[in-house]
Amino acid sequence: MNKPSSSALGLDDSTALELVARIQRGEFTAAQVVTAHLERIEAANPNINALLDVHPEEALSEAHRIDRLSLAERQNLPLMGLPVAVKDLIPAAGFRHTQGSPIFSTRVASRDHIVVSRMKQAGAVVIAKSNTPEFGLGSHTYNSVTGLTRNPYSLEHSAGGSSGGAAAALASRMLPIADGSDTGGSLRNPASFCNVVGLRPSLGTVPNSPNGLAYGTLSVKGPMARTVRDTAHLLASMVGFTSVDPFSYSVDTTALSEVATSAIGSTLGEQKITAAYSLDFSGMFPVADSVRSVVEAAVAELSGADFQVKPRHPLLSEAKEAFRTLRGLQMLATLGPLADKHSDQMKDDALWNVEAGRRVSGQDASEALGAQSRSWSEMAEFLTNADVLITPTVQVPPFDVRMRYPREIDGTSMSDYLDWMTLPSIITTTNHPAISIPVGFTSSGLPVGIQLVGRFRDEARLLEIAKRIEDRIGSWKSAPDIDCTTRVDRFPDIN
Numbered sequence: 001m002n003k004p005s006s007s008a009l010g011l012d013d014s015t016a017l018e019l020v021a022r023i024q025r026g027e028f029t030a031a032q033v034v035t036a037h038l039e040r041i042e043a044a045n046p047n048i049n050a051l052l053d054v055h056p057e058e059a060l061s062e063a064h065r066i067d068r069l070s071l072a073e074r075q076n077l078p079l080m081g082l083p084v085a086v087k088d089l090i091p092a093a094g095f096r097h098t099q100g101s102p103i104f105s106t107r108v109a110s111r112d113h114i115v116v117s118r119m120k121q122a123g124a125v126v127i128a129k130s131n132t133p134e135f136g137l138g139s140h141t142y143n144s145v146t147g148l149t150r151n152p153y154s155l156e157h158s159a160g161g162s163s164g165g166a167a168a169a170l171a172s173r174m175l176p177i178a179d180g181s182d183t184g185g186s187l188r189n190p191a192s193f194c195n196v197v198g199l200r201p202s203l204g205t206v207p208n209s210p211n212g213l214a215y216g217t218l219s220v221k222g223p224m225a226r227t228v229r230d231t232a233h234l235l236a237s238m239v240g241f242t243s244v245d246p247f248s249y250s251v252d253t254t255a256l257s258e259v260a261t262s263a264i265g266s267t268l269g270e271q272k273i274t275a276a277y278s279l280d281f282s283g284m285f286p287v288a289d290s291v292r293s294v295v296e297a298a299v300a301e302l303s304g305a306d307f308q309v310k311p312r313h314p315l316l317s318e319a320k321e322a323f324r325t326l327r328g329l330q331m332l333a334t335l336g337p338l339a340d341k342h343s344d345q346m347k348d349d350a351l352w353n354v355e356a357g358r359r360v361s362g363q364d365a366s367e368a369l370g371a372q373s374r375s376w377s378e379m380a381e382f383l384t385n386a387d388v389l390i391t392p393t394v395q396v397p398p399f400d401v402r403m404r405y406p407r408e409i410d411g412t413s414m415s416d417y418l419d420w421m422t423l424p425s426i427i428t429t430t431n432h433p434a435i436s437i438p439v440g441f442t443s444s445g446l447p448v449g450i451q452l453v454g455r456f457r458d459e460a461r462l463l464e465i466a467k468r469i470e471d472r473i474g475s476w477k478s479a480p481d482i483d484c485t486t487r488v489d490r491f492p493d494i495n
Contacts, residue, residue: 009036012479016082016176016230017260023081024074030081031063034125037083041128041174043484047155050168051085052146053096054128059083062125077123079237082176084119085128087166088146089136089181090221091210092116092126100134100143102345103338114209114245115179115221115238122237130178131165135335137349139189139394139421140405140494141165144347147490150401151193152480153447155488157398160190166224167194172482177234178224183330184323185394185424187222188436192393192449195438195475197231197466198224202433202457204247206238214246216330217372218323218428226476228437228467233260235459255460265471268464272306275465276386278313284320285422286409287395294448295392298439301473302390313389314382318371319426324418325360325368326429332357349404349417372429379430380456388465389453393436395423397446402494424451433459435466438475447475 009019009028022028038056045051066074066081074080086092089099091109093116098104116126134143141164142148149164151157152172159168163180167190170178180187182200191198199222206221213219223234239251258268277299280287303309331353339346339354360368383389399406405417414420427434433456436449452469454462470476 011173030066033081034063044172048168049149050165051128059125059127080123082124083127084124085130088129088132098145100132103342105145114207132162136162151398160193162186164190170196180224181221183219188393188424191436193398195447196226199435203431207242207245207248209244228470229260232256232463259463273387275309275388276312277309277390281313286412290442291392294440314378316426319375319429322368322371323425323429328356375429379432383455391451393449393451397442
């Protein structure tokens with residue numbers, strides 16, 4: 001069999017599920033699929049800069065090993081032959097583990113994170129690491145070690161973060177699936193910016209180990225893909241109990257598989273969806289007009305016989321400050337020791353976060369924990385009368401790559417680099433699952449996503465609702481037109 005090109009494989013149009021099915025049917029080998037993606041990486045990555053430490057020889061060796069398995073063995077690999085790049089915040093054995101920091105610029109991981117080992121067990125082929133901002137701080141992916149990740153839909157705009165490398169690699173068809181992590185929006189924000197899907201699961205749905213803050217309640221790991229069905233399929237390989245994560249629990253993956261394999265236009269469970277909808281939580285934060293117009297159009301298109309959409313929202317007035325306080329404590333716990341020894345090698349944002357944690361008093365911490373509990377209860381109670389809450393994913397569209405963060409939104413000044421991310425971060429405080437799905441573009445061609453928030457630990461139902469919306473108004477098939485000829489600066493000045 002001759003080696004097919006990436007265009008022959010249909011990378012622009014094929015989903016991860018379709019690629020697995022074609023490998024299992026014998027249309028292509030795993031090695032051919034990996035080779036085609038390596039060719040795309042060679043062409044697109046120099047300008048996008050989404051991936052680092054690419055290992056082509058090792059990836060092809062693993063793909064050939066999979067191809068030599070018996071038919072029965074291969075049928076038990078749901079991610080068979082799919083190349084994946086691991087977010088550079090977590091370890092993958094044999095790959096660099098820089099966390100975007102010069103402190104760890106030459107570190108190579110000796111073990112796999114549990115998410116990596118589960119993807120491997122399902123047949124995925126680790127091909128590289130995906131870029132992230134230093135220590136995952138800020139929703140703009142750049143660092144002094146590997147440089148800036150650019151948005152495939154406009155190289156002069158941000159890919160978001162902190163899972164920006166993963167999102168940009170998916171959008172540019174360098175990968176069919178990716179993992180990511182989310183504290184204040186790091187799976188959802190880049191998904192919205194790059195026209196892909198990012199799911200923040202409930203705490204414990206996807207185990208997290210090794211984890212230096214095992215009892216922290218803000219950060220989770222989760223799946224990213226170009227479609228909701230692919231996201232559900234990848235999630236099914238990530239979930240489940242492990243003795244090394246105190247929050248993990250057993251998950252029945254049957255419903256996830258049903259979502260993944262459902263037909264276009266189909267419905268699972270109750271046909272009618274009751275959806276609550278809010279643009280800005282009654283003026284709690286500004287949302288750019290360019291985002292508002294896309295989201296409003298999407299919601300208007302949804303409203304119909306099977307979607308009853310009503311404008312209302314839970315009362316989350318305490319969630320913003322609770323998130324900031326708890327995040328500060330998390331940064332102090334995880335980065336404080338590094339700041340004591342290596343402050344000269346850490347960016348100002350990292351040091352600012354550590355200092356924010358040091359300023360938290362016992363009273364502050366107590367109030368934040370109480371507010372987090374009340375925010376969870378408020379969201380849980382609210383969703384007893386609604387199947388899902390719909391909001392914009394991010395308050396702004398992708399911004400200029402040379403900006404650290406948006407200083408203002410349509411004339412409203414931001415107090416700091418967390419302010420423009422208030423919308424996804426207040427949902428983090430509630431600890432309910434949330435997914436960003438692409439629904440359109442601004443008038444200047446920049447992607448916009450909507451965020452769906454579902455019931456606690458009911459990711460399957462959330463994904464089923466999301467795939468119905470994707471079937472009706474999803475924009476994931478609109479691939480970017482990437483200029484691969486003119487080289488761009490990986491280390492521009494960012495202010």
